Amino acid sequence: xxxxxxxxxxxxxxxxxxxxxxxxxxxxxxxxxxxxxxxxxxxxxxxxxxxxxxxxxxxxxxxxxxxxxxxxxxxxxxxxxxxxxxxxxxxxxxxxxxxxxxxxxxxxxxxxxxxxxxxxxxxxxxxxxxxxxxxxxxxxxxxxxxxxxx
Numbered sequence: 001x002x003x004x005x006x007x008x009x010x011x012x013x014x015x016x017x018x019x020x021x022x023x024x025x026x027x028x029x030x031x032x033x034x035x036x037x038x039x040x041x042x043x044x045x046x047x048x049x050x051x052x053x054x055x056x057x058x059x060x061x062x063x064x065x066x067x068x069x070x071x072x073x074x075x076x077x078x079x080x081x082x083x084x085x086x087x088x089x090x091x092x093x094x095x096x097x098x099x100x101x102x103x104x105x106x107x108x109x110x111x112x113x114x115x116x117x118x119x120x121x122x123x124x125x126x127x128x129x130x131x132x133x134x135x136x137x138x139x140x141x142x143x144x145x146x147x148x149x150x
Contacts, residue, residue, distance in 0.1 A: 029102065034076040035080050055077065055115075100140050113148055117134060
C-alpha cells in the first residue's frame, strides 16, 4: 500500500468516526425533535401531509439532523407516533421524557420549539389543541411559552 493510499484510508476512517460521533452526540436531539413532532402532529387527531412535509424539510435542511438519514428520522418519528396511538398516556409520557432531556440545552430546546411550531402551522390551522401541546412542550423544555406567543 502506498503512502497516499494509507493517508486516504485514514481520512476515510476519520470521516466515518466523525459521522458516528455526531450521530451519538445528537441522538437526544433527534429523539426530542421527533417526539415533539409526533405530539404536535397528533394534537388535532390526524397527521396531515403538510405537517409531514414540513418535518422532512426541516430535517433535510438542519445541520443537527443532517447526520441522520431521512429514513432514520422518519423511523424515529413513526416510533413516537405508534407509541402515542397505541397508548396515549404511555406514548405521551415517553415523548415528553425525550423532550425533557434537552431542557439544559437552551439552543437545542429553542430549536425544537421552532420546529414544532412550524409543523403546527404548516397546515394553515394552529388550533387550540396544538397550542396546548406546544405550551406543554415549552414547559418541559423550561422555556417561557409567552416567548413563542402561546
